[in-house]
Amino acid sequence: MSDIVIAPPMVPEVVRDAGGNAYLRHALGTASAVGFEGALALAIASAPTGVVITDPNLPDCPIVFTNPAFLKITGYPPEEVLGRNCRFLQGPGTDPAATHLLRRAIAEARPVTVELINYRRDRKRFINELRCSPVFDADGKLLAFVGIQHDVTARVRAEREAVKARAAAERANREKSDFLAFMSHEIRTPMHGVMGTLSLLLDTNLDAEQRAYAETSRRCGQLLLATVNELLDLSRIEAGRLKIGSEPFNLVDPVREVLDLVAPAATEKGISLSASLDHRLPARAIGDVQRLQQVLLNLVDNAVKFTNRGTVEIRMAALPDGRLGVAVTDTGMGIPPKLRARLFTRFVQAEGPPLRQQGGSGLGLSICKRLVSLMGGQIAVDSTPGKGSTFFFDLPLVPVPASGAPPSRLTPAVDAILPAVPLANGRILLAEDGRVNQLVAAAILRKAGYTVDLARDGAEAVAAAESAEYDVVLMDVRLPVMDGLAATQAIRQLPGIHGRVPILAMTASAMPGDAEACIAAGMDGYLAKPLDRGQMISAVEDVLNARPRRPRAAIPLPEPGNVAPLLDRETLEELRSAVGPGRLPRLIQIFVEETRARLARIIAANNAQHIEDEAHTLKAAAGTFGATALRDAAAALEMACRKGDAPARLTILDSLASLVDRTMNSFPAQPLTRTG
Ligand SMILES: Cc1cc2nc3c(=O)[nH]c(=O)nc-3n(C[C@H](O)[C@H](O)[C@H](O)COP(=O)(O)O)c2cc1C
Structure with a gap:
């Protein structure tokens, strides 16, 4: 046998023995301190796994060689091991299927790996991962079996613990999800009752304070319901019970639907x-x-x-x-x-x-x-x-x-x-300061597929028209900061297509000459308030299709002697279908709040011009919601202010608060709130 060269050889030569071991021999033949057999003995003696050699040519294939690791794993001294078949390590719990596998592999002289329960000398159980391989001589005769043992008790226990822990966690999670799903259902059912009752309550005669409390309850209830719905979803997902449709x-x-649902909130924030x-x-x-x-x-x-x-x-x-x-x-x-x-x-x-x-x-x-x-x-x-x-x-x-x-x-x-073609049919700038009218007009236009941007005064409208390209501008005539006529003139001064954008006036004025004033300021047509969905859409379409534009009809003034109803339900229904189901209750709520605030301003105003402005806006909003009597009263008030008719103004003001109250209380019938 040759020697192993430990130092890197100058000219190394690979040498193999009959068993397939390989080692390096220095070309100059320098001897190593470790002989080859010595090296093998060292390797086996220091191996961390048990090594045994059994002889199948002796009766019952006894152990003829063992290393220290085997003795350590099993706790036996060598004299109690050598000469015995390895089965002495087995005991209660050793899987017969594993020993059967071993028996067959040994009989067929095949390698095999099994995991089986063995016992140490002190009768402690351990899990033995055993690899057993046959060894043949050069002529193919079976010489021996080599067994390599590895105590895997700790690893297997850890694995089993992990599997158990995972199963327990999954069970707990399932139980929690079931509980959540159950509770969400339990909470949802009475919550629907609470919400429905609150809606009914809000439809009754409440004073401002009571209404505010009820509104707050409803808002909180809505939040709570949304949270409960989310909980239910999450628990369904976690329990694997949520099925994805196809x-x-x-x-x-879905895009239109989402736009529709979120548009009121966006409009309210001016986004x-x-x-x-x-x-x-x-x-x-x-x-x-x-x-x-x-x-x-x-x-x-x-x-x-x-x-x-x-x-x-x-x-x-x-x-x-x-x-x-x-x-x-x-x-x-x-x-x-x-x-x-x-x-x-x-x-x-x-x-x-x-x-x-x-x-x-x-x-x-x-x-x-x-x-x-x-x-x-x-x-x-x-x-x-x-x-x-x-x-x-x-x-x-x-x-x-x-x-x-x-x-x-x-x-x-x-x-x-990207950016791709707009979903909408066109982009519209809506210049309007009244919140209700903003919401109504924006909802109608968005529902028709238009993209709507908002400007709250004339100056904002001019800035918006300058910075973006609009297909149409809908311009309220009475706007704060800069009125609609002045804003139109300013837009017409803008260079390029910004200055040529079609502008439609939105006016609640019914005075002769109003239409001419709009056209003279550079507008392309005008729309009468209250806004009518059909007229509004067809006016916008006319402009977009560059069809000849017809002036829109202005709001007819009430005939003297005609007693208008508090609430024209037909108008309200039209508004409901114009803005889309579910929106009306919220719009009415805003209208009511805004009208009460406006009434307070009218009563506190010490200047006829202020009253005229407020009355003008009130007239438009009341008309939109079918509050006919209030619309007429506001129109009369506006006229009285404009004419400087103080006695008429005071007479109308005397009855205005009660008319507002009665009108607000006439809103709304059940079917309107149930749609939400
Ligand atoms: C080289 C070699 C090592 C073995 N090592 C073990 C051992 O560590 N533990 C054990 O339970 N069985 C071991 N066996 C298996 C048993 O010796 C025996 O072959 C098995 O129990 C099936 O035979 P039986 O049905 O005659 O017992 C080993 C077998 C060979 C050939």
Whole structure:
């Protein structure tokens, strides 16, 4: 035998023995301190695993060699081991299937690995991972078996504990989810009763203080219901009980629906809300439209909540990998990087007082993440504090195959993918200071598919018309800071297409010469207040289609002697269908609040001009809501002020408060509130 060279050889030579061992021999033949057999003995003696050699050519295949690790694992001295078959290590609990495997492998002279229970000399059990291999001589004759033993008790126990712990955790989680689902149901049922009763209460005669309390209760109730619904969703998801549907749907539908639902809140905050869809998207796809809408609504609702000025935009695009990409971008306060990492985990709310005030259960984004993942996608966020955030998610896009006809598209093809073609038919600037009229007009226009931006005074309108391209400007004539006529003249001075934007007046004036004044200021037509959905849409369409424009009819003044009803239900119903179901109760509520505040200002005013201005706006708003008697009284008051008829003004003012009260109390009938 040759020697092992320990130092790196100058010219190494690889030498193999009959057993397949390899070692290096120095070319110069320098002797190593360790002989080859010595090296082997060292290796086996210091191995951390047990090594035994058994001889199958002796009766019962006894152990003829053992290393110290085997003796240590089993606790036996060598004289009690050598000459015995290894089965002496077995005992109660040793799996017969494992010994059967061993027996067969040994009989067939095959290698085998098994895990089986063995006993130490002190009768302590241990789990032995045994590898058993046959050893043959050069002629293929079976010489011996080598067994390698490894005490894996600690590892196996740890694994079993981990499996048990996981099962227990899963069971506890399931129980918790069941409990949550059960409790959510239990809470929801009486809550619906509470909410319904509050709605009924709000429809009765309440004084301002009582109404405020009832309103607060309803708002809190709505928040609580939303939280309970989220809990229910989360528990269903966690218990694996939420099934994702797979039905054909129009891709544009969830976007429209979300715009519709969030528009009132956006309008109230003066935020521009818009959506665009990539022209390459199919018109219809297969998926779970409700869950898609739920995720979208959550993101857009959050975006509006955390944005105080600017825009919230939804974009849907066909991604290069053929998937659907959805992005919700806002110009809000943004999310600090520390929070971003934890944003999609449960119970994480935006930190800091201004964000915390917005409320929320902290479950919404976690639910979004789980829903998106259940639908086969991923969700992420990108944000710059102080500038805004973009939430995006992707989903598999399964288009509904076109049936014969060429695939329909949402919009005509355009070159760019994003920003894509606006979802709406056009972009409209609405210059209006009355909150109710703003909400009504914006709701009507948005429902018709237009994108609406708001300006609250004439100067804002001019600035907006200068900075963006609008298809139409709807301009209230009486606006603070700069009136509608002056704002129109200023817009007409703007360069390029900004100065040529079509402008429609919105006026509640019925005075001769008003229409001429609007046209003289550079307007293209005028719309009478109260706003009528049909007239408004067709006037806007006329302008967009550049059809010859007809002047709109102005509001007819009441015939003398005609006693107008408190509430014209037909107008109210028309308004309901114009703004979309569910919105009217909220609009009425705002109208009532605004009217009461306006009445207080009228009574406190010491200047006829102020009263005239307030009466003018009241006339328009009352007309919009079908409050006919109030509209007429406001019109008469406006006229009395304009003519300087102090006795008439005082007579009207005397009865105005009671008329406002009666009118407000005549709102609204049950069917209107039940739609919400
Ligand atoms: C090299 C070698 C090492 C073995 N080591 C063990 C051992 O550590 N523990 C054990 O329970 N069985 C061991 N066995 C298996 C038993 O010796 C025996 O083959 C097995 O129990 C099946 O045979 P039987 O049914 O005759 O008992 C080993 C077998 C060989 C050939």
